[in-house]
Every structure is written in structure tokens, then in C-alpha cells.
Amino acid sequence: MIRSHVVRTLLVQSPSLSKESGQPVYLKLETRQPIGAFKLRGAMNALLALDQASRQRGLVTASTGNHGRAVAYAAKELGVPATICMSALVPANKVEAIKALGAEVCIIGTSQDDAQDEVERLVATRGLVPIPPFDAVDVVAGQGTIGLELVEDLPDLDTVLVPLSGGGLAGGVAVAVKARKPRARIVGISMERGAAMHASLAAGQPIFVREEETLADSLGGGIGLANSVTFALCRDLLDEIVLLTEDEIATGVRHAERAENEVVEGAGAVGIAAILSEKVSLKGATAIIVSGRNIDPARHKAIMEGASA
């Protein structure tokens, strides 16, 4: 059980967004997890599902940051070694945070796919155990615990706005919420620049999408051409996908700080941004998953001063 290792996060009403949309809007503050993002739920669930012998061989993953940080944190909690492979696009603050958790870091290539190739090499040559960032049942189930908490805390939940990248978060939340509230609406939100799940769903199969720099850096990267779990979950369970411009995401980050007093990274602010952009219409009690806060402080300051990305 992950219960003793993760925070059951707060769900707080947002007066400003409720006023803006005319519906009651709540923020699910995953920013309050010990690593500053929800990814600890999936990583911890995946580690706990392994037997002790597998764990001791050492864990390995590729990550745009928060998943790597989650695996490093979970490995430290359980006393097992972890290696984190990531591309040179990952912000320095995220790299430092992972090193500070005692994990071995390897920087390789300029895309998430390059980092993933290195994971596969280390699995083959050193026998390390891979913990995928999204495309694994235990990871999706861990992220889905957010959905269980949402339905408990907000029994009349109508719509959930979920940041969408590989789809572990959206898929897990959709399964959990729809099991209890089949008519609830799950809206996935990505950036226009490199929305891999959106492009794959439109193509009817996982496709390669070029990774681009975006303020929502935690939403970057492909869904894997051999995707086996999250593509089907998102295809079958997401009701809608909204894509945002960089300016819209920046507006979301600014609003989070000014109106909600929350430091939120680009990926974590897309639900707020979707409401402010009026690209999503709400019909009742709405929960926004505010997925993470790990933004480089200098970048956050620049955005607060008006920079768009």
C-alpha cells in the first residue's frame, strides 16, 4: 500500500476560478507531495509491487524530471539503489534534486527517446529493473489513487481537468473516477507544442511526435511506439483533449501564484490555464489536478514578470 508513503493531498475550492467559470472549481494540490509532484504515487506503487530480490538489483528509469525524482525518493525510502537516465533538455533544478536524493544520474542525448534507449541498455547489460514513467499497470494504478480521493472528497464531481503527457495520470484517474461515477467527464490537457498522445489518438495508433521545448516541460516526450497500456486507456476513457499555447500556460502559472498563492510548474498549471483560456466548458463541480510545482525559480520569476515562456 502506498498510503503510508504518499500524502493524501488537499482539495481546496478556488474562489477565483469558480467565479471565472460560474461553476464550483476545486484544486487537487499534488504540489504538496514530498517531491512536489504526483509521480510519487505511481513510482511507489510500482516499487512496492516488486519482490525484494528484484528491488535489490537496482532500479532504472528515463525521466523528464518528476518521475526520476519520484523513483529516487521511493528507492531511498525503501533502501534500494536507483539510476536515472535523462536528456539534456531537462532543467538543471530537476537534475540537482535527483542527485540530492542519492540516485546515480546519467545525462544522455537530447530527447526522452535517447534516454529510454539508455535504460534498455542498462537493463540488458547490468540487470537493472526498469520503472516506466507511465506505461505500466502498477504506475497507472498508483496515479489513479488521486481519482479515488477526488470522488471521496467531492461526491458530486462532474468534470476532472487532468494534465496529459504519456497518459499514466489521466488514464489512472479516468479508471478510478469512472468506476464510481460513470458519467463524470475526464478532460486531458496538453500543450500545442509536441502533444504526443493527442497526435497518436488522432492517428489511431501511437506515433512519433518531435519533442519541442515548452513551458510545460513535464508534459514533453513521446508515448512510446510500443505503448501497451495508456494509449488504449486514453482512447477509451478520455472525453476530450484541450491543447494550449505557451502564452496560455504562462497565464495559468501567473494565476496560480497571484490568485491561489501556489508556485506551480507549467505542466501543473494547464488545468487552470484551460479554464482561463475558455477552451473548456464546465457543467458542474470541477476538479483540477495541479500536478506539480517543480519549476526553475528563475524561470518562475521571469514568468511572473510577464515572460511568456
Ligand SMILES: *Cc1c(COP(=O)(O)O)cnc(C)c1O
Ligand atoms: C508527468 C507529469 C504529468 C503528466 O503525466 P503522464 O502520466 O505522463 O500523462 C503532468 N504533470 C506533471 C507535473 C508531471 O510531472
